[in-house]
Amino acid sequence: MPKQKTDDLLKLVASLNRAEKRHFRLFVKRNQHADADILFLQLFDILERTGEYDEEYLLKRIEGIKKSQLSNLKAHLYKQLLTSLRLLNRNKDEEITLRENLDYARILYNKGLYRQALDILDKTKKRALEIEVNNIALEVAQFEKLIEGQYITNSLANRAEELSLECIALANKLSATDAYSNLALRLYGLYLKTGLVSNEQEFFMVKTFFRSQLPAVTYEDLDFWGKIYYCQSYTWMHLMCHEYPLCYRYTQRWVELFRDNEQMIQVNPPLYLKGIHNNLATLFNMWQYNKFTEQLHQLDLFPHQFDLTNNTNVEGLYYLYQFDHQIRKHYMEGTFKEGLGLVPQIMEVIAADNYNWDDHRIMIFHYRIACLYFGSGDNDTAIDHLNEIINQRTPNYRSDIQAYARILSLICHFEMGNVQLVEYQVKSVYRYLAKVEHLQETQQLIFRFLRRIPRIREDQLKEEFRKLKVKLDAVAAKPFESRPFTWLDIPSWLESKIEGVTVQEVIRRKFEERKLEEAAG
Numbered sequence: 001m002p003k004q005k006t007d008d009l010l011k012l013v014a015s016l017n018r019a020e021k022r023h024f025r026l027f028v029k030r031n032q033h034a035d036a037d038i039l040f041l042q043l044f045d046i047l048e049r050t051g052e053y054d055e056e057y058l059l060k061r062i063e064g065i066k067k068s069q070l071s072n073l074k075a076h077l078y079k080q081l082l083t084s085l086r087l088l089n090r091n092k093d094e095e096i097t098l099r100e101n102l103d104y105a106r107i108l109y110n111k112g113l114y115r116q117a118l119d120i121l122d123k124t125k126k127r128a129l130e131i132e133v134n135n136i137a138l139e140v141a142q143f144e145k146l147i148e149g150q151y152i153t154n155s156l157a158n159r160a161e162e163l164s165l166e167c168i169a170l171a172n173k174l175s176a177t178d179a180y181s182n183l184a185l186r187l188y189g190l191y192l193k194t195g196l197v198s199n200e201q202e203f204f205m206v207k208t209f210f211r212s213q214l215p216a217v218t219y220e221d222l223d224f225w226g227k228i229y230y231c232q233s234y235t236w237m238h239l240m241c242h243e244y245p246l247c248y249r250y251t252q253r254w255v256e257l258f259r260d261n262e263q264m265i266q267v268n269p270p271l272y273l274k275g276i277h278n279n280l281a282t283l284f285n286m287w288q289y290n291k292f293t294e295q296l297h298q299l300d301l302f303p304h305q306f307d308l309t310n311n312t313n314v315e316g317l318y319y320l321y322q323f324d325h326q327i328r329k330h331y332m333e334g335t336f337k338e339g340l341g342l343v344p345q346i347m348e349v350i351a352a353d354n355y356n357w358d359d360h361r362i363m364i365f366h367y368r369i370a371c372l373y374f375g376s377g378d379n380d381t382a383i384d385h386l387n388e389i390i391n392q393r394t395p396n397y398r399s400d401i402q403a404y405a406r407i408l409s410l411i412c413h414f415e416m417g418n419v420q421l422v423e424y425q426v427k428s429v430y431r432y433l434a435k436v437e438h439l440q441e442t443q444q445l446i447f448r449f450l451r452r453i454p455r456i457r458e459d460q461l462k463e464e465f466r467k468l469k470v471k472l473d474a475v476a477a478k479p480f481e482s483r484p485f486t487w488l489d490i491p492s493w494l495e496s497k498i499e500g501v502t503v504q505e506v507i508r509r510k511f512e513e514r515k516l517e518e519a520a521g
Helices: 003-015 018-029 039-050 055-061 067-089 094-110 114-130 134-150 159-194 200-213 224-240 244-260 263-267 269-286 289-300 312-333 336-352 359-375 379-390 399-415 419-435 441-455 458-476 483-487 490-499 503-520
Strands: none
Touching (some): 003 039, 003 067, 018 067, 039 055, 039 067, 055 067, 094 114, 134 159, 159 200, 159 224, 200 224, 224 244, 224 269, 244 263, 244 269, 263 269, 269 289, 269 312, 289 312, 289 503, 312 336, 312 359, 312 503, 336 359, 336 503, 359 379, 359 399, 359 503, 379 399, 399 441, 419 441, 441 458, 458 490
């Protein structure tokens, strides 16, 4: 077995919880004598106990095994683990149950028991249509056509016409859903690569791309999943174009579709969680604190709607979004020091790698954590997390976050008094941003200021801070220039320097002022 396959086996064994390990051992021994030597089970016990693959150790511990047999033994163990997990989870995942019924129908068909096969297919199709898993419903209908087209089954006379029309309708639904699913995926890929638009040219590029790919299917004609992908497509487009109120409209509709059809939450919980996540992110961008906290409460309730212990993928997404939006809440409230209490938990999860979070998500966490440390006044630790982003080798995603990380690093070094280092790094950062074509007017103003730092006398600094803030306030009113302040609150930092207080104090004061305004309104 190649090294990659060996690593996959180790990861699969490590991912098993206690109940899954117990079930596997019972599954293996169900048809074996109590004293039978099961080689792949011995291999499993060793891998589960040691957590590593040591070939010499295995050859010593497993009696009668040859080196040439290990590859097949590992492959067999991997297959048996998947079979055991499938049996354990068949009553916890609707699609596994539906596909299992399809397998039963195929067995009955192969034995010539056509009526029995059709009975199972009919029940399977009804359930698939109820939860709108139309790909399986179409597969069932195609199977029914095969049986009805070859054998006399005493079905109704017009059965052939019914099945033909049913297959056409299901195929059309799937085609429409796939079209929006493909559009949503392409837009998400574009978002990961470039982030939000930074100028008018990029704005029209995104709009043109969206219109050229938009399927010619109305919202009302889509099935449930088609409507979800419809909302998802419009969410990505409006998000990239900074159109937050429109983005909120579609994220809210996305979430409400699930809440109006609660059984769908059980069918696809990751897509429901993704909807809540994007809804919260949009409310954060709009700085709607009250609505944000209401939606965050709905996220808190999710473990009462879905058993997280049954699905590691869903559990990982839940904690990913929980950590993300708890940090955002601290940003809004200006409670950076309190937010640092989340950091050990997040870093522990990242180090354990139980949820297989990708590099993009880990990068976002490093940036958010760096902002917490910056807001709380610990610039040294903030730089440590920013360097995790800056030192990545040729990252091909989120060039906007790469840019913000470099700017914040410069500011942290300035705060620490590393003036010469700032002067040196400004040039390399400028070259980086020019290379990725991500140099916005906001960033240019900050660079000009930081480049002049060594030549500004101490008694002139406060006045220079004031001048920079006036310029940034004017720039922030322009289209596409407000986004940097969401990720990096430069105006609040400048206010803190002008007033001689901490960044946390400035943001906390702004938060209290907004709360009074909302209460008065």
